[in-house]
Amino acid sequence: MDIRLSQCFIAVDDHDKALPFYRDALGLEVRNDVGFENMRWVTLGSPAQPDVSVVLEPPLADPNASPADQRAMAELLSKGLLRAVIFATDDVDATFERIRSAGVGEVLQEPTDQHYGVRDCAFRDPAGNMIRFQQARKG
Numbered sequence: 001m002d003i004r005l006s007q008c009f010i011a012v013d014d015h016d017k018a019l020p021f022y023r024d025a026l027g028l029e030v031r032n033d034v035g036f037e038n039m040r041w042v043t044l045g046s047p048a049q050p051d052v053s054v055v056l057e058p059p060l061a062d063p064n065a066s067p068a069d070q071r072a073m074a075e076l077l078s079k080g081l082l083r084a085v086i087f088a089t090d091d092v093d094a095t096f097e098r099i100r101s102a103g104v105g106e107v108l109q110e111p112t113d114q115h116y117g118v119r120d121c122a123f124r125d126p127a128g129n130m131i132r133f134q135q136a137r138k139g
Contacts, residue, residue, distance in 0.1 A: 005052055007043075011059040011082045012127040013074065015040050018056050021125045025102035026087070028054065037063045054085070059127075080128040086120075092135040096121040105131070113137065 012018040019042065022028050028044035031053060035041075042056040059082065060073040076082050089095040092111050099105055105123035108130060113119050120134035 007053045007055055008085060009055045009057050010085060010125070010127075010129055011073075011077055012056045012125070012129070013059055013077055014126065015042050015056055017126040018042075020102070021099075021104040022054065022056065025099045025104050039063065078128050080124055080130050082129065084130045084132065086132040086134055089133050089135050092119045092121055092133055095133045099123055099133075 019030075022044050023030055027046070029047055030042060031045055032043040033040070034043075039058045039061055040056075041058075041061075043053045044056070045053045059077045060070055062069075065073075073082075096111050100107060105125055108122040108124055109120070111119055111121045117137055118134040119137055120132055122130055122132045125131050
């Protein structure tokens with residue numbers, strides 16, 4: 001049996017603010033942009049991984065959600081408690097500088113050698129999600 005990742009979902013409250021982070025700073029290509037009942041899903045992916053997609057979705061993709069549920073999801077998103085995604089990179093320092101210089105994400109952690117064998121850094125995207133970038137250490 002062969003199981004592979006196909007898609008992961010990241011909640012965002014404003015796709016137009018999220019796209020400069022994911023598309024421009026990270027270099028992901030937009031593969032699809034779909035709207036339905038005042039909601040929007042934008043599918044992106046790395047050209048190096050054509051069969052893996054990241055979908056930017058509304059925090060609560062339910063047109064019948066109560067106002068209380070909508071407020072609760074918005075609060076969780078603003079605190080960065082809904083998602084965490086880790087991207088792999090060959091050069092975490094260059095990735096960090098590219099994203100930082102783009103000015104579209106909040107720096108949470110500068111590149112650091114971790115005791116568990118990776119060098120990584122972290123940002124918050126414009127919606128508040130923690131997004132990490134890691135590079136396997138050699139040796």
